[in-house]
Amino acid sequence: MLRFVVEQVPQIYCLEVESNSQEEEEVVQSRLLQPLECFLFGEDPQAGLEKLQQGSASSQLCGRVFKEGETVYSCRDCAIDPTCVLCMDCFQDSVHKGHRYKMHASSGGGFCDCGDLEAWKTGPCCSKHDPGAPTDECVLEPGLRERAQKLFQVLLRYATDLLVWEESYELAAELVKEDTYYCVLYNDEHHSYDHVIYTLQRSVQCDHSEAHTHTGRRAVKRGKLRSCQQAKDLIRHISLQPLRVEILHSAVMAHQSFAMRLGTWFQQIIGYSVGFRQVFCQVALEPSSEGDQPSLISRLMLHDSRLYKGARKFIHELIFCSLLMETEYKRRFAIEFTKHYKQLQKDYTLDDHERSISITALSVQIFTVPTLARQLIEEGNVIKVIVDTVMELLSEHLDANHRFHFQGYNSDKFFRIQVIFHDLRYILISKPSLWTEELRTQFLEGFRVFLGLLHCMQGMEEVKRQFGQHIEVEPEWEAGFSIQRQLRHILVMFQDWCSSDETVLLLSFRECHRALMRCNNQPFQSEATDYYMCKHILHVSPYKVSQEPVSIHLPISRALAGEENHTVHLSAPMGLGKLLCESCDFTWFAEHPLRCVVLAAQVSAEMWRRNGLSLVSQVYYYHDVKCRDEMYDKDVIMLQIAASKMDPNHFIMLILQRFELFDVFNGSLASKDQWNRLTEEMLYLLIIIVGERYVPGISHVTKEDVTMREVIHLLCIQPMAHSSLVKGLPENESHETGLETVIPKVATFKKPGVSGHGLYEVKKECLPEFNPFFFHYSKSQHSKAEDAQKKRRTQEGSDKALRPPVPPPFCPAFSSIVHLLCCDILIHILRRVLQRAVEDRATYWTEAMIQRSLHLIGQGLLEEKAQLGASTVEQVTFDFTIGSEHSKSVFHLLSKMTALPSLEAQKDMIKWTLQMFEMVKCLREKSSPAASMSVEQTKPEEIVPDKDKAERKRKAEAAKLHRQKIMAQMSAMQKNFIESHKMLYDNILPSSTSSLLQEGDCAMELGELCVAVGPQRGSTPAEREVLTCILCQEEQEVQARSPAMVLTACVQRSTVLTQCRGKTLANNETMYPLFMPPDLAVGTHTGSCGHVMHATCWQKYFEAVQNTTRNRLHAELIIDLENGEYMCPLCKSLCNTVVPLIPLEPLTLNYCVISQSHLRGESPGRKYSDSIAEMLVVCATTVHRVGLQTGPNELCPAVPVMSWNTCAFTIQAIENLLQEEDKTLFEEGLCWTYFHLSPRRLAGLKAVVQFSATQRLKSSQAVIQKHFTDMLGALLPTMSSESTPSILEVDFFHLLVGLVLAIPALYQEEAVDLQPSAVSSAYNHLYILHLVTMAHVVQVLLSSTDDTAVFGGEEGQAERAAVELYATVSQCTGGLRSDVSGSSVADRVRRGVTPFLRCAALFFNCLTGVPPPEELSITSQGQMEALCSYLALPCDVFQLFQEHRGTVFPLLQRWCGHPAVTKALKGEMQTISYPRKRNRLIELPEDYSALLNQASHFQCPNSTDDERKHPTLCLFCGTILCSQSTCCHSQLDGEEVGACTAHAATCGAGVGMFLRIRECEMVLMASKTRGSTYPAPYLDDYGETDPQLGRGNPLHLCPERYRKLHQLWQQHCILEEIARSLEVVNVMFAFEWQML
DSSP states (O other): OOOHHHHHHHHSSSSSSOHHHHHHHHHHHHIIIHHHHHHHHSSEEEEHHHHHHHHHOOOSOOOOOOOTTTTEEEEETTSSSSOBBOOOOOHHHHHHSOOOEEEEEEEEEEBBOOOOOTTBBBBBSSSOTTTTTTOOOOOOOOOHHHHHHHHHHHHHOOOOHHHOOOOOOOHHHHHHHHHOOEEEEEEOOSSSSHHHHHHHHHHSOOOHHHTTTTTTTEEOOOOOOHHHHHHHHHHHHHHHSEEEEEEHHHHHHHHHHHHHHHHHHHHHHTTTOOHHHHHHHHHSOOOOSSSOOOOOOOOHTTTGSOOHHHHHHHHHHHHTTTTSSSHHHHHHHHHHHHHTTHHHHHHHHOOOOOOOGGOOOOOOHTTTSHHHHHHHHHHOHHHHHHHHHHHHHHGGGBBBOOOOOOOTTOOHHHHHHHHHHHHHHHTTOOOOOOOOOOHHHHHHHHHHHHHHHHHHHHHHHHBOOOSSSSOOSSOOOOHHHHHHHHHHHHHHHHHHHHSHHHHHHHHHHHHHHHHHHTTTTSOOOOOOOEEEEEEEEEEEOOOOTTOOBSOOOHHHHHHHHHHHHHHHHHHOOOOOHHSTTTTOOOOOHHHHHHHHHHHHHHHTTTTTTGOOHHHHHHHHHSTTTTTTGTTTTHHHHHHHHHHHHHHHHHHHHHHHHHTTOOHHHHHHOOHHHHHHOOOOOOOOHHHHHHHOSSSTTTBBHHHHHHHHHHHHHHHHHHHHHHHHHHSSOOOOOOOOOOOHHHHHHHHHEEEOSSSSSEEEEEEEGGGOOTTHHHTTTOOHHHHHHHHHHHHHHHTTTTTOOOOOOOOOHHHHHHHGGGGGGGGHHHHHHHHHHHHHHHHHHGOOOOOHHHHHHHHHHHHHHHHHHHHHSOOOTTOOOOTTTTTTTTHHOOOOOOOHHOGGGGGGHHHHHHHHHHHHHHHHHHHHHHHHHHHHHHHHIIIIIIIIIHHHHHHHHHHHHHHHHHHHHHHHHHHHHHHHHHHTTHHHHHHHHHHHHHHHHHHHHHHHHTOOOOOOSSOOOOOOOOOOOEOOOOTTOOEOOTTTOOOOOOEEEEEEEEEOOOOSTOEEEEEEOTTTTTTTOOTTOSSSEEEOOEEEHHHHHHHHHHHHHHHHTTTTTTTGTTGGGGGGGEOTTOOOOOEEEEEEOOOOOOOOOOOTTHHHHHSSEEEEOOOOOHHHHHHHHHHHHHHHHHTHHHHHHTTTTHHHHHHHHHHHHHHHHHHHHHHHHTTOOSSSTTTOOSSSSOOHHHHHHHHHHHHHEEEGGGSSSSHHHHHHHHHHHHOOOOOOOOOOOOGGGHHHHHHHHHHHHHHHGGGGGGGOOOEEEHOOOOOOHHHHHHHHHHHHHHHHHOOOOOOOOOOSSSOOOOHHHHHHHHHHHHHHOOOSSSSSOHHHOOOOOOOOHHHHEEEEEHHHHHHHHHOGGGGGTTSSSSHHHHHHHHHHHHSTTTHHHHTHHHHHHHHHHHHSSHHHHHHHHHSSSSSOOOOOOOOOOOOOBBHHHHHHHHHHTOOTOOOOSSSEEEEETTTOOOOEEEEGGGGGGEHHHHHHHHOOHHHHHSSSSTTTEEEEETTTEEEESSSSSEEEEOOOOEEEEOOOOOOOGOOOOOOEHHHHHHHHHHHHHHHTOOOHHHHHHHHHSOOOOOOOEEEE
16 A cells, blocks of 8 residues: 555656646545545445445534634533633534623634533533434444554554654655655744745745745745755845755655645545544554654654644644544543643744644643543643643743742743643643542642742742832843733632642641741841830841842742631631641741732832832732732731731731831831821721621632622722723633622613613612722722712712721631721821821821721721620620720820811711710610710711701802892893983884884795795895804805805715615716716715815915824825815814805895896806805815816816716715605704704705806806706707717706706806896706606606506596506507506606605705795605695696696607617616615624624635635625735735725725624725724623624624614715724824725
8 A cells, every 4th residue: 555655646746837736636536545445445435435324423522623713602601611612503503502602713723512521511512413312332344444444554654754754864765766856945933924925036036926825835946956955045045034944855745745635534534434533543542563653643743843834734633533532532642642741842832833733732622621631630640740841941040049030031932831821720620529549649749849830939039129229120020920820820720629628728738838938948137126015025027128128929928828718618627826836926927928018018109119110010910900819819818817816916016017117106206208108008908907808718708799899899980881890800710700690789780872881880789888998999999989989978968988888707717807906006006197187297197097097997996886786795805995095095086186177078087987986885885876876966967967058058049139139230221221322212113123024024925935946936035144264263254255265075986875886887988977877876975064264274274284294103094185185173074175155146036026137038147256266176176086086187077067966966865864864854954863964064065056056157168068968968869969878877866956057058158257047047947857857757667667557446637647648658668568557657656756856855945045845844754745846846747748748748759769768678778766775784683693603604715725714794785705815805906905995996986884703893994095993883781892802792783883883874974984083093003904
């Protein structure tokens, strides 16, 4: 077999020329694989396979190998640990779909755990992998098994030998056929893509496109050995960091190619039968016959780091589908893996590839299996192996004291070493329920080695306070904390393992104590000294944190605190004192944690500023949620342990000594600011030690109670989103915070609106648990929480006293801690602090000290009250109120403080404390506290508020009387003025009143004429329009002869109304833009925010913007200066032109008062100022340039046409939006919800219409006249030419606008500037509208052929007229149906022409200013009669054909006789049906996992590799694209662009709205170079989006947010949204949007 393969392979894999991969595969299949399969089955492979499958069943395990970026699911309710995941298909068919699940993108290299019984608590299998079917019981026939074993042995050894082949190996004689070699280049992760391409171009003289094909491993040169060696030397010489290049014989290259092909073949054969898989596993794991050689799979593993990417994937997938699918062989493979673990990890640290394609990534598949993990601990002591590996790799960072020092470490290598800690976490995921003696022994051995690692961290990277000069170089600190973060969960998991067995717990505790004592045997600088205070003596060695070295890393001390905490739950509880010797000095245990706390306090007091930011950062992470549970929290626990065992007075004296405050409270040293700050921190620490009891083991609380308290205090700062709460809570080893179980108990949820996110607010009944000195608050959080709660209490009418909450009682082992509150030293401290405040010695006290002192006093009083309430007075040993004379003096000092004005903010708290003193006193005297406290309570609670209320009421009454007095004086002055000027008022008032009455009568008469077209046209209201420039704030009236005032505007191409999305426009200038096609493929929209400026002000502003923006970083991403873009100075809307404001001509078309000039057909033309004329050109040029995507050319004949087109398209877009929102056509100034067309935007629409109407004055009249005749040709066939379109190929509203705005040019002469008179214009508009409307009716009839025949019922005049017209059109065409009723025709026409009539009403309203009838402002339904009345049309449009029967019939014949109409009726040409369909964003599934499922089946049309793709969904049309991938790049206008950019050019005229499915974020695109991200419309159950699927919660579509996206598109605001988002975000690095 081997000889056969050796002979055939070089003949097939001939690398002289690039062969066709499909042809090569066919040859390999027929000449190599087919014979091998024949040998395997001993007969025809197909027949043998059918026999085999009859007796075998499919595997119970899924085993799907994940690609990078593929979406995987984990069930939070059922998974044993977070690494247990399901593929998309298994998840959809499993019970977990209805559970709490998470979804995230796989990093590649894992496989689906469906069917693995050890991975799931319930529902281990989906419906496809039902465990009921018999599996793993497939016995092969002896002959078949023997052949399979021989074949697998030969081929697997052959593949292994070839894959591990290296350049230095000698070639076997039978392989040498010819003297040909290859220079082989290996890609890596160090060199960039461009660098490799450049190197190839230089070394082997290939072009750029050829160099692109060389990815992964590639033969770049073929020839003799010498020429290949030259190419190799040249490649290595070009790069400073050489690429990996090897010279391989052509035979080796051929055989390696076939070895890779064998990987796929092996997977195929193994998949046929469980029996084949077991044989393969046996062959792969059997020891080599040669003594020094490991098994074949071990050889492949050990060589993994030297293999290229493709070979690695081949090996990993082979292991996945074979060894990891069989329980027994998985165990044997795990033992092999553990045996070589240290070498594999060493190789990985020197590797350059990612972990996902390293063999070490398989550890997650092995170590997370509970039974396998315990077996590996027992048989292979895997914990020791892992920790020894870490220690060996980090040994280079040990200093002389055998402690880590990471100065100058290699960050990449260090990161790879840290990954090893993940394996230790995997091993410890599932603690054992049953311990064996062997498991105890091996676990404790591993624990001892782990303590050795902690020993190297204890006290590492010590810092010493810098005096005089600031530190020059910031020391490295990130490495130490990154290891601390990696060990955070591992420490907890070790403690959980230890606590699950009493024997192990006791032994591990002693081991931990021994390790701590080995660390603490370093002598102090000086001998122990006696310290005296209040008749108490403390014998301790002097130590000053501010002068001696100190370290923040104390993992062994903290591990001991965690272990001791678990000993409380032993069947015979044994604390530190019993487990260790009774004479143990507990100052040792408190010493190092206390130093750490003091260091943090001194840094907070700014005593270490000269040590730089590194120490500040360390202290920040010391308190941060990511590290605090195994750093700060454990230090507090250790201090509480020491406090429970030491004399209270000695303990506080020790704290004073380490805070360097002993002399401050024992003598009369001069005050320093830092001492005040340290006193605050010291008092805060005492509050924490006494009050922080929410730790299981310290008091009788559960983990749920702890989480509830954390959540309450977070929500007391402010209402928070779910994600913010999760970030503020510590995670366990399963990345769970426990938030979901407690949040309903403590908070209420408020759903989000169209923007923002849902918020949780704390319940009122939970507020008494608020502690203003909660030990997890940062300084800013403490301040915010205090302010928020004081504000809340003020709103509720309560006092501002923030009382200490009532804590749960300590466990018996820690009950003595409360005696700290009543010990002599603490009372002495409190008395000294209060005394200084009473004496008002400002530099000796601060308000924060008083606040903390009051809190401590309150804690003592609450403790005494609680004990008195639970026991008799004789049984209570806690005596805060009567214990000493000092405590009595505290009461008297508090009484004096109530009168201090400097403590006004603490007055409520002082009063509450005094009340508590009285209450406790009453409890001790066994009297009624209510009676004695009634007077005290009424004073602060009732009397004082009543006095304040009365005072406020008195002031309000005085202010009211003062206002009344002033108003009376003003009224008297007005009367005196009128009396003194009586003659003036008598003369003016009657005349003005009569004139007003006359105007009112006239308005009443004209108001009845709500007609915008024809001789009955109503009047244009004569209004003076005075506007204010937003730049100079000066007012000006809009007049034709005045300097121009302009509106900001944005012109853009649009496909919002298209009926043929994605259509490529034909470049036919004779039809477009003069005739807009009815499909409205691409229009030009002009929108305005309505802000007004002087033209001169705008020009100065625009020049300033250009000058300043050019110097801004990446300014081109925000605004395109070359195309005249700028931001509106007021609202920051994106603009690219201005529209001049043209005043309406006041006109009253009333035949009683019409002048002779109006009766003539002509009148003098209207004159405009030069400034307005200039702005007309500016606007028209922009519309022309943007609409036709051409260069600026104001002399182009298409300039006026584009102005008319943008007017028509803008009106159509507005009408479409109004119709979709079901809004009336005219309503309070034409406005609608969301981005309302407010009066400012209405002014913008009117300005666009007036600009389009005036544009003819700046163009050649001959050109306008030519355009008019060409457009009229579409309606009057006698004037048409060959290029004139049929009535089915024209949008008639665009035609109407063009004709109406162009017809005045017919009156123009060369020497005389004339325009049509009012009467002429009225009749012109009427007849044009009638003619266009009739043509549109015929267009509707010819385009709509889907009506069903409807008969019966009464038919009125309209229906009979409709039947008559239909018959006439049918007669002219000969192609219409004859079985259509009149009612269906009438209904079809009414529905079809309504959008046209609505647009016409908007157009004539803006053109003439005639107010519409009220009916158009009331409802959006049934407006046909009102529309026809306003447009001077008969209510029944069919009457037009009756009135003009003789004129219209010839036109009908010609319209219907056009060849295009004939083709359309035959179905040879596509037509548009009316009314046009309204475009909407595509329908999205409600569950986001459905989209992910769709993306998982996405196949890139241009690529076959397994590289990660970014499927991106176009929301306009629903196409899924492959974005950010070179495989789908294309050319657009001569430039290479990505798939999304190219798609947006055809689908949205350059504008795009895409959903990146795997990233769950929107991308808005406006051009090839501009875009921005936008939140996806999918929210989780907490009302939040999840970009990049970072949280992984189930997501559901939010209809309101998707509607907002739709409106953003329909209102042409995407460009504006992009500009605004980029303006807010500081763009540091430009993103290549064109490559999306």
